[in-house]
Amino acid sequence: GQNIDQPTEMTATEGAIVQINCTYQTSGFNGLFWYQQHAGEAPTFLSYNVLDGLEEKGRFSSFLSRSKGYSYLLLKELQMKDSASYLCAVMDSNYQLIWGAGTKLIIKP
Amino acid sequence: GAVVSQHPSRVICKSGTSVKIECRSLDFQATTMFWYRQFPKKSLMLMATSNEGSKATYEQGVEKDKFLINHASLTLSTLTVTSAHPEDSSFYICSAKAGSEYEQYFGPGTRLTVT
Numbered sequence: 001g002q003n004i005d006q007p008t009e010m011t012a013t014e015g016a017i018v019q020i021n022c023t024y025q026t027s028g029f030n031g032l033f034w035y036q037q038h039a040g041e042a043p044t045f046l047s048y049n050v051l052d053g054l055e056e057k058g059r060f061s062s063f064l065s066r067s068k069g070y071s072y073l074l075l076k077e078l079q080m081k082d083s084a085s086y087l088c089a090v091m092d093s094n095y096q097l098i099w100g101a102g103t104k105l106i107i108k109p
Numbered sequence: 110g111a112v113v114s115q116h117p118s119r120v121i122c123k124s125g126t127s128v129k130i131e132c133r134s135l136d137f138q139a140t141t142m143f144w145y146r147q148f149p150k151k152s153l154m155l156m157a158t159s160n161e162g163s164k165a166t167y168e169q170g171v172e173k174d175k176f177l178i179n180h181a182s183l184t185l186s187t188l189t190v191t192s193a194h195p196e197d198s199s200f201y202i203c204s205a206k207a208g209s210e211y212e213q214y215f216g217p218g219t220r221l222t223v224t
Binding site: 048 | 152
């Protein structure tokens with residue numbers, strides 16, 4: 001079966017760095033996405049990785065290792081507004097998104 | 110960036126009635142639209158995929174006669190929840206993508222409450 005695993009909840013301090021991990025087992029791979037979702041709102045796109053390595057975009061970076069079925073989202077200089085759920089999703093061989101359950105990130109002052 | 114709207118944002122209806130939710134791509138042509146359902150503190154659950162002008166493809170376990178999807182144009186898809194029951198109460202989110210692009214653009218979601 002297809003499976004996406006990510007931690008349920010993480011807590012970090014304002015101004016610090018946090019890494020949210022995602023491991024996956026899917027039938028085929030056509031890229032991995034990270035989305036941010038605030039409570040009661042729709043997800044917003046953060047990043048897309050299809051090749052191994054690190055993609056940096058401002059305070060957010062995303063890493064992919066296809067051989068390990070592993071990705072992480074790195075958030076630097078955390079701000080209170082970064083408190084949200086972060087969803088990892090993999091596009092499988094049918095170009096469908098398989099979603100993880102999301103990681104709720106709590107930022108403390 | 111691409112914008113997707115959803116209407117209504119919130120709806121309360123009585124059990125047994127039907128509710129229609131609209132999803133529109135405002136500044137691009139959406140060849141494919143997706144309908145998701147999300148329960149509190151849970152991930153998105155894909156309900157169906159619709160391509161413009163053809164019948165929607167429903168995921169296993171999703172009743173196509175209960176959740177009617179129409180993708181009549183390149184900018185509009187509708188989801189109709191027929192004979193709604195309290196267990197249909199949920200957050201419904203649509204997304205759209207253009208052609209072979211990989212990115213899906215999400216609508217703001219519709220909170221449905223069935224009393």
